[in-house]
Amino acid sequence: MPSKVNLGMTYALLVFIWSTTPLAIVWSVSDINAFWALALRFFLALPLAIALLVLFKNTLPLDGKSLHSYLAGAFSFIGSQVFTYMATAYLSSGIIALMFGLAPIMTGLIGRFFFQVYLSRLQWLGMGIAVVGLGIICLGGSDQHVHPMGIVLMLISVFVYCASIFWVKKVNAPLQPMSQATGSIMVSALFSLCMLPFIWHLAPTSVPSAKALLGLGYAVIMASLIAMFCYFKLVQNIKATTLSLTTVLTPMLAMLFGALLNEEKLSLMVLLGAVILLSGLFVYFYKDFRANRELAHKLKH
Structure with missing residues (x-):
């Protein structure tokens, strides 16, 4: 298992990449058509x-179940990103990142209404607070680079991204993370073609x-490849609640x-809405964070 320092540096790098990717996307479409x-x-x-796959001596299975999993995973890549790139015409990079912060809440809603996953009252309260924050952002951004159409596009993007995660889990193909990611990038490239x-x-x-x-x-190397390595490394070595704090x-x-x-x-109103939305996320995760902290305290003693 990697050392705490190693995992800490990986965590910091992932947060940095995910924080700067929306800006990289906005820059990339400044002189190139979004599509x-x-x-x-x-x-x-x-x-x-593919080069990294060969370098790490991983295989790329092409059986029916694996291909199904690549298709499911591609929806979190091109399926989600096509709406994100369209949203760049309406939203700033910071608001795009803020919208992706709703992913855990969207995942919770999909789990509740499609898979009967239990949600606590605190989680419902967190969702409500986040929605209020989102409403304030929409109202306060009328004279800024915050347009309701962009909000709608990002909500679709986040929904597709979260639905893709459930789809990949449902397929449950026995694939290495690198193989899954490469296969999904391959399918995304075919859709792009x-x-x-x-x-x-x-x-x-x-x-x-x-x-x-x-x-x-930056979007190609850092967001599509290096962040992928960091994410799967952390998934295997730290608690999901700790990883979700990146949101x-x-x-x-x-x-x-x-x-x-x-x-x-x-505007101050948009910033206020952002603070309220992030507060909603904190409330949504509060029980998980508290349980994680209590477990860490017990392990120390």
Whole structure:
């Protein structure tokens, strides 16, 4: 098992990458059509993922169950990201990250209504607080880069992302994390290929700006590959509740990076809504965090 320092550095790196990925996406579409930026991301990520698969001597099974799992996983990649890239026209990078912070709540709702998973009163309260925060963001962002259409697109994106997780678990193919990810990137690249006839006329006619290329490169290498390694390493070595804390940390940092590096200005009402939404997330996870802390205290003594 990796040392605590090693896991701590991995955790910090994952939070950093997830905090900066929305900004990378916004930059990548600054000079490239959103659909082309998305397609190029998977076209470039696929050979790199295959190279890493070979390097770590993992296989890429192509039986029916594995292919089904790759398709399910691809929905959390291109299925979700297509709506995220569309939302860049309506939302700042910080608000995009904030919306993805709703993933655990969306997962809870899918689990409750489709799989009869129990939710406590505190979790329902956390959801209610988060929805109030989201409403304030919509109202307070009318004169900012916060548009209701972007909120709707991001809600669809988060829903598809969460539904994909349930789908992968339902298929339950015996795959290595790297194999699952590479297969899902492969399916995403195939879907991107199918998009080309519809977006060919939107292809870049000149070399994109340095900012757009930097954003695209970051999305390919850091968000699609390195973050994937960090995530699966942490899944295997730390508690799920500890990992889920990234949901609260990431949006706050993303809004900070957006303000510092992309001059994203948010009104006080939007910031208030963000604080309320994050408070709702904290309430939603409160029991888990408390149980985790009590367990750690017992282990020390």
